């Protein structure tokens with residue numbers, strides 16, 4: 636493909652763009668400030684509540700993409716022959732577009748995520764790191780929970796660190812607000828059994844089932860009424876406000892002596908959460924990362 640770069644004054648940007656797209660066979664057109672990163676650069680946004688100081692840049696670079704050089708040359712010739720464009724629109728460059736593997740480029744932005752030195756989240760296009768004794772295969776997708784958020788990482792770290800002592804008792808696990816199912820899968824990889832993963836979002840339920848299958852993990856994904864009875868381990872990474880509302884429900888699902896693990900809480904929200912859960916348990920801050928905290932409690936046996 637060939638890109639044609641034109642230098643265009645503010646009042647002609649729309650006409651030039653329209654002509655390129657509608658009549659001159661451009662495949663796409665983009666507009667950038669020709670004076671970007673110079674003293675002449677002009678901001679196009681106004682103060683809050685105020686209109687922008689101008690609708691466009693003083694001079695723009697209009698870049699049009701063409702299938703081949705012949706079409707691009709003809710487009711430039713025809714455009715510059717228009718009386719309204721003559722002397723005002725100038726060709727800045729015409730050059731081939733370097734072929735890029737966009738899928739590979741996007742994928743390269745997502746690397747394996749370390750939870751502990753031996754527990755990792757690994758996209759399908761990466762080999763697991765040599766030190767990974769356990770890993771979750773997960774690609775960025777529609778549902779929240781690819782391991783890139785501190786709240787998810789803290790929950791998984793808690794699971795990995797507590798598993799050597801407690802996973803023998805994780806005979807049932809509830810992941811409430813499962814998103815991609817990442818916490819449920821993490822619990823399964825650390826010895827959790829009979830796992831229910833629930834979410835209000837149907838897409839999360841579908842995603843959890845797919846991710847569990849891809850990781851060779853058995854679990855039951857469902858809408859919230861799929862949670863039933865009590866569990867020695869209840870995980871919920873939602874947000875402070877729903878977590879406060881859900882306090883009676885979540886605590887009702889924790890078995891005597893069981894663990895409650897809550898995330899999605901900011902440091903300044905610790906006291907509100909403690910108060911909301913006080914009728915059932917004593918929540919403590921057990922981890923923090925980037926202003927987010929993990930709060931956990933063990934219910935009385």
Ligand SMILES: C[S@@+](CC[C@H](N)C(=O)[O-])C[C@H]1O[C@@H](n2cnc3c(N)ncnc32)[C@H](O)[C@@H]1O
Pocket residue numbers: 778779780781782786787790811812813814815816817818833834835836839859872873874877899
């Ligand atoms: C922050 S994401 C967490 C996803 C995943 N568990 C993780 O740790 O990365 C929160 C999830 O909770 C779900 N959610 C929000 N409110 C909920 C509620 N009241 N009941 C069940 N799920 C809820 C959302 O749809 C979303 O998938």
